[in-house]
Amino acid sequence: xxxxxxxxxxxxxxxxxxxxxxxxxxxxxxxxxxxxxxxxxxxxxxxxxxxxxxxxxxxxxxxxxxxxxxxxxxxxxxxxxxxxxxxxxxxxxxxxxxxxxxxxxxxxxxxxxxxxxxxxxxxxxxxxxxxxxxxxxxxxxxxxxxxxxxxx
Ligand SMILES: [Zn+2]
Numbered sequence: 030x031x032x033x034x035x036x037x038x039x040x041x042x043x044x045x046x047x048x049x050x051x052x053x054x055x056x057x058x059x060x061x062x063x064x065x066x067x068x069x070x071x072x073x074x075x076x077x078x079x080x081x082x083x084x085x086x087x088x089x090x091x092x093x094x095x096x097x098x099x100x101x102x103x104x105x106x107x108x109x110x111x112x113x114x115x116x117x118x119x120x121x122x123x124x125x126x127x128x129x130x131x132x133x134x135x136x137x138x139x140x141x142x143x144x145x146x147x148x149x150x151x152x153x154x155x156x157x158x159x160x161x162x163x164x165x166x167x168x169x170x171x172x173x174x175x176x177x178x179x180x181x
Contacts, residue, residue, distance in 0.1 A: 036105060037088035045102070046152075049095060056089045103168055106154070110166050116155065122169035132156075136163055 131145035140160025
């Protein structure tokens with residue numbers, strides 16, 4: 030359960046679509062502000078609520094690592110959708126059947142859930158059934174166009 034805890038993106042004050050670089054910058058900026066060793070009693074302009082350094086470290090551990098971030102994104106979004114009753118189920122793309130323009134998965138109504146490749150490219154992961162009102166969430170890896178660049 031992710032429960033009421035602030036999610037890692039909120040902790041870092043960034044959007045879910047932030048790049049790894051933006052995540053890194055947000056982390057370093059915040060850790061400079063709130064790190065116990067570096068905090069300056071004078072120079073804290075706080076419209077920002079108090080943030081635990083611990084919380085920030087965890088957020089960074091997860092979001093700073095692309096693989097862990099992806100797992101976290103999946104878990105978070107799947108849980109949110111299930112809680113809201115938005116989706117009937119979550120299905121891994123690998124379990125779906127490849128179609129001409131996308132992928133499909135059998136619905137219990139004997140219709141099929143369908144997701145198009147263009148939907149996935151646009152970041153959508155909800156596949157509606159062709160015959161009824163049910164929907165599933167499709168879990169897939171986001172393939173980024175740009176090569177992973179690491180600055181060392
Ligand atoms: Zn259906």
